[in-house]
Amino acid sequence: NAGVTQTPKFRVLKTGQSMTLLCAQDMNHEYMYWYRQDPGMGLRLIHYSVGEGTTAKGEVPDGYNVSRLKKQNFLLGLESAAPSQTSVYFCASSFSSGSQTYEQYFGPGTRLTVT
């Protein structure tokens, strides 16, 4: 199993450009998440999905959109990149059974710089 993979690993964008980050998991997890990590801060949740075709906002959703067309994939889009979106982005997934959600497993991250 590859676990959680992310594409690309690095990207540099100019202000106003758009891009999509891809997350894929092969663990048949229901739940998927997108986080950003900034220096000196913990991970902050951007958006998450509790199943194919469903998404919801997290703590810092502004400027991002997501889609979950297939259970194994979760896409994060930036329509018009801003320097404030320079960050490291992590995708995670977790199994869920009933009312309990099990621990989240993280991908290796995408380092994004917006100039």
Next chain:
Amino acid sequence: GQQLNQSPQSMFIQEGEDVSMNCTSSSIFNTWLWYKQDPGEGPVLLIALYKAGELTSNGRLTAQFGITRKDSFLNISASIPSDVGIYFCAGQLWTSGSARQLTFGSGTQLTVLP
């Protein structure tokens, strides 16, 4: 929203020493998780705690879920150079139909000196 205070922010210790770090919350959690992040990598789960008062070990690591459900600590015994990294606590409050989000602490940067 829920706030997690993780301390200390950074630690410098000698190889072989024991380490302790903790997290406190303004509200209760059902689950406490401890992750380690190496440079350039994603966080890796170390220990998961599901019941108040639970004490769980994973090799040289021991973590406890506080009895009030508002705190947790992580101990590392006999530190070695590969223990270097950032350690994060994370709390989760899950109820039926809830968002099941994790709230992360700001991390403890651990440096092990030879």
